Amino acid sequence: xxxxxxxxxxxxxxxxxxxxxxxxxxxxxxxxxxxxxxxxxxxxxxxxxxxxxxxxxxxxxxxxxxxxxxxxxxxxxxxxxxxxxxxxxxxxxxxxxxxxxxxxxxxxxxxxxxxxxxxxxxxxxxxxxxxxxxxxxxxxxxxxxxxxxxxxxxxxxxxxxxxxxxxxxxxxxxxxxxxxxxxxxxxxxxxxxxxxxxxxxxxxxxxxxxxxxxxxxxxxxxxxxxxxxxxxxxxxxxxxxxxxxxxxxxxxxxxxxxxxxxxxxxxxxxxxxxxxxxxxxxxxxxxxxxxxxxxxxxxxxxxxxxxxxxxxxxxxxxxxxxxxxxxxxxxxxxxxxxxxxxxxxxxxxxxxxxxxxxxxxxxxxxxxxxxxxxxxxxxxxxxxxxxxxxxxxxxxxxxxxxxxxxxxxxxxxxxxxxxxxxxxxxxxxxxxxxxxxxxxxxxxx
Numbered sequence: 001x002x003x004x005x006x007x008x009x010x011x012x013x014x015x016x017x018x019x020x021x022x023x024x025x026x027x028x029x030x031x032x033x034x035x036x037x038x039x040x041x042x043x044x045x046x047x048x049x050x051x052x053x054x055x056x057x058x059x060x061x062x063x064x065x066x067x068x069x070x071x072x073x074x075x076x077x078x079x080x081x082x083x084x085x086x087x088x089x090x091x092x093x094x095x096x097x098x099x100x101x102x103x104x105x106x107x108x109x110x111x112x113x114x115x116x117x118x119x120x121x122x123x124x125x126x127x128x129x130x131x132x133x134x135x136x137x138x139x140x141x142x143x144x145x146x147x148x149x150x151x152x153x154x155x156x157x158x159x160x161x162x163x164x165x166x167x168x169x170x171x172x173x174x175x176x177x178x179x180x181x182x183x184x185x186x187x188x189x190x191x192x193x194x195x196x197x198x199x200x201x202x203x204x205x206x207x208x209x210x211x212x213x214x215x216x217x218x219x220x221x222x223x224x225x226x227x228x229x230x231x232x233x234x235x236x237x238x239x240x241x242x243x244x245x246x247x248x249x250x251x252x253x254x255x256x257x258x259x260x261x262x263x264x265x266x267x268x269x270x271x272x273x274x275x276x277x278x279x280x281x282x283x284x285x286x287x288x289x290x291x292x293x294x295x296x297x298x299x300x301x302x303x304x305x306x307x308x309x310x311x312x313x314x315x316x317x318x319x320x321x322x323x324x325x326x327x328x329x330x331x332x333x334x335x336x337x338x339x340x341x342x343x344x345x346x347x348x349x350x351x352x353x354x355x356x357x358x359x360x361x362x363x364x365x366x367x368x369x370x371x372x373x374x375x376x377x378x379x380x381x382x383x384x385x386x387x388x389x390x391x392x393x394x395x396x397x398x399x400x401x402x403x404x405x406x407x408x409x410x411x412x413x414x415x416x417x418x419x420x421x422x423x424x425x426x427x428x429x430x431x432x433x434x435x436x437x438x439x440x441x442x443x444x445x
Contacts, residue, residue, distance in 0.1 A: 003036055004029060004236045010226050011036035014144050019137060019165050021116070021145040021217070021225035026306070026411065028228055030146045031058070034112045035065040041142055043110035045085045047101060049094045049130070050114035053245040053299065056418070058114065060244070062086045073097065091118055091126045094136065098129040102139040109140040116145035120157040122179060131160045149306075150217075150225070155186040155207040162216070165224035169216045185209055240402045240410040244426075247299065247415045249291035258284045262420055270424040274389070285421055289320040289386045296385045296415050297327035304333060304360045309379030309408070312354075313363045314397050316386040324363050324385065334358065338373075339365035347373065354378040366397045375400045380408035385415050389428040 003011070007029050014020050014037035022030050038046050046066070048058045059070040063086065071084035076096040080087065087101075094101065111130075113119065119127045130136045137143040151157040156179075162170055163177050174181040183189060188206035193199075217225045249255070262270070262284065273281045303311050315321045321337050328335040336359055338350050354362050355378040362375070366388050380401055388394055402410040416422040 003032060004233065006228055006233045006236065007033045007036060010228070011040060013037075013226050015040040015142070017224070018141065019143045019224070021147075021150060021161060021165065022227075023147060023150045023217075023225050024228040026148045028148075028233055030148075031061050031114075032065060034144055034146055035062055037142075037144065038110050038112065039066055041110060042108045043142075044106045044108050045087060045104060046110045046112070047094075047104070047140075048086065048088045048112045048114065049091055050088065051118070052090045053247055053415075054114060055088050055090065056246040056416075057244055058088050059086070062088070091130075095126040095129040098136050101136055104139075108142070111136060111140045111143040113143070113145045114147075116147045116161070117149050117152050117157065119145070119160050120152060122159055127160050131164050137164060151207075154204045155210060155213060156183050156204055158213060158217075162213070162224075166216055166220075166222075169220065169222075173212070173216075186213060239406075240398065240412065242412045242414065244414045244416055245299070246418060247292060247295040249288060249417050249419070250294050251291065252287075255284075255287045255291055258287060259419065265420065267420055267424060267427070270420045271428055274421070274424055274428065281421065285386075286317045286319065288417060288419060288421060289315065289317050290323055292385055292415060292417065293320060293323040293327055296383075297324060297331065299413075299415060300324070300328060300361060300383055301331045301333065303381055303383060303413075307379070307381045307411075309381065310354050310357065310359045310375075311361045311379060311381045311383060312375060312401055313361055314366045314369075314382065314384040314386070315363060316366055316388060318365070320386055321363050321365060328361055328363075333360040335361045335363065337363045337365075338369060340368045342368070351375060364397070364400070366393060369397055369400055373400050374403065374405070376403050376406035380406065380410045382410065382412045383415065384412065387414055387416070387422070387425055387429065389425045391429050394429070 010022060010024070010033045014022060014034065022033055024030055046062065048062065050058055055072050059072060063070050066086065068085040069083050070086035070088055071081050073080065073087055073089040073093050076093060089097070113130065119131055121127055128135060145161060150161065159179060159182055167177060170177055170182070174185060183204065186207065186209050187204045188208055189202050190205045191200040192203050217223060218227055270281070300311060300313055313324060315324060318339060321339055325335050325337050336350055336353070338347060342350070350362060351373055353359050354375050357378065382398060382401060398410070398412060416426065
């Protein structure tokens with residue numbers, strides 16, 4: 001993938017610093033920026049810490065960009081493969097294995113922490129293990145933190161990062177690296193009394209002197225982070241980006257038995273049976289979709305909080321659509337469904353409601369939303385819970401938001417599972433897309 005100018009510039013910024021942050025907005029390409037920085041410094045090995053949902057995505061992107069073998073450390077006892085030069089793990093596993101990771105040997109040890117706002121609490125074990133005194137960062141040649149929201153609430157969310165990234169600047173402003181002094185200068189604190197509590201609790205309720213922190217981070221004599229809003233790089237960005245994330249499946253005895261049978265088949269056999277519309281695999285595909293509902297609903301709810309506008313969700317089976325609607329409504333969200341049961345007048349009503357901002361989420365059946373729905377005014381975020389293997393069908397679904405009149409960059413997140421069915425569907429879709437490209441674009445293979 002060709003890097004954009006801002007990614008090249010920001011990668012050089014990270015590579016020039018032992019510890020730094022890339023805090024650009026969602027969809028601006030932070031993943032490839034960090035991987036390019038790792039390439040520039042000759043990372044060997046590279047350790048990537050990320051939320052569980054993003055681990056496989058990081059493996060794919062890192063292997064593609066760096067041409068090295070990756071391995072996910074799933075537990076505290078997973079044996080590291082000698083051939084793996086890219087180690088990917090969750091914050092939980094990184095915390096458990098910090099002593100071991102500090103003993104890694106290599107020419108250039110590099111650490112990337114994705115969604116690093118997970119390290120905002122000075123009291124959390126993972127924050128201490130990674131950013132604290134003698135933590136993982138202290139043993140690495142380079143450590144880079146990635147997030148679009150470095151402060152999720154108030155300025156004291158920045159304490160772990162700034163005390164590690166800019167200790168001299170903090171000492172100059174505070175007279176020492178003191179959490180209390182930081183809170184006094186950069187936050188508003190009040191005493192709150194809670195029920196069943198004998199004494200009041202002092203809490204942060206606001207921020208102040210934020211411009212001073214912004215100067216230290218981004219504009220000072222030696223800035224420690226880079227930030228770009230998507231609007232800043234809009235002209236260079238592609239109009240739509242795709243990411244794939246792994247989620248778990250809520251198991252049942254029936255599903256567990258079916259997955260056990262599936263493990264006896266090779267991936268090629270799974271692909272053949274899917275293509276032949278094997279009834280048993282069709283049933284299993286529906287069961288997996290239903291098993292995705294709890295974690296998918298949690299991901300969708302988080303996206304609603306993180307994005308402006310409504311979220312369009314794609315699924316295939318009616319039972320999965322109904323499950324998602326129920327789970328999301330239970331979270332207090334305004335949700336409606338559009339599928340084969342929806343009348344034409346009702347479709348028009350839902351289209352208007354989505355574009356008017358009256359919905360948080362519209363759950364659509366991919367096969368029922370291919371044409372005559374213009375949702376581009378209502379949002380720019382798509383989450384696919386069940387993927388179809390027809391790239392043409394998926395492109396039609398994406399086109400509900402990604403079309404003329406869309407003023408925002410469109411983000412597509414596909415939620416997959418670690419099962420041979422999801423892997424086979426993705427592989428079939430990629431091969432079909434390649435064939436379509438050959439057919440429609442002979443001069444640019």
